[in-house]
Amino acid sequence: MNLTINHCIVLFNILFVVVYMSYLFKIKAFKMNAESLTHQPLFKAALTIPIISFFLLGFVAWNGHDFQIDTEGFNNFLNISKLPLAVLSLSIPLGVVVNNIHRTIQTDKQIKEAEKKNKVDFFYAHRKNTIEALQHLESLDIPLIKKNTKLEFENCYSTYRKCYPYASTTNSNFDASKDYIQN
Structure with missing residues (x-):
């Protein structure tokens, strides 16, 4: 029974990522504009997907383990949470890549406006x-x-x-x- 729930959670995580990516393509999120970075759906996705995946994969990894606040518990947490933490750590480089692309778009717009002026x-x-x-x-x-x-x-x-x-x-x-x- 426990294995079936874990499989369902992993499949749900994969389905979530696929559906979210489809949504991003549908709203043309990969064609960013010069609006602020917080209004870019791609930036929100770069943060949202890893965070939600961290919790879903973490639930699978943490299932069956007791909560322990000591050295052994912390070492155990790091040992069983390698994949969820690796997925969570993707939010930083993905956010940086989106930020750099956005900065390039803003710079291009500023250059065009300066040329017009x-x-x-x-x-x-x-x-x-x-x-x-x-x-x-x-x-x-x-x-x-x-x-x-x-x-x-x-x-x-x-x-x-x-x-x-x-x-x-x-x-x-x-x-x-x-x-x-x-x-």
């Missing part, structure tokens, strides 16, 4: 410098029939947009418009 900053710096250069151009007097006409940039922002039509905060294409420059 740099594109925006570069666009505004380019626009500012170009407009300042246009504003500091000296006006030209063009002699026309019976009068001189002054040529100057009245709206530098509009000139910038016509000169660099492809430039934007999301696109770092600062190629000058050949049509505008040639005309």
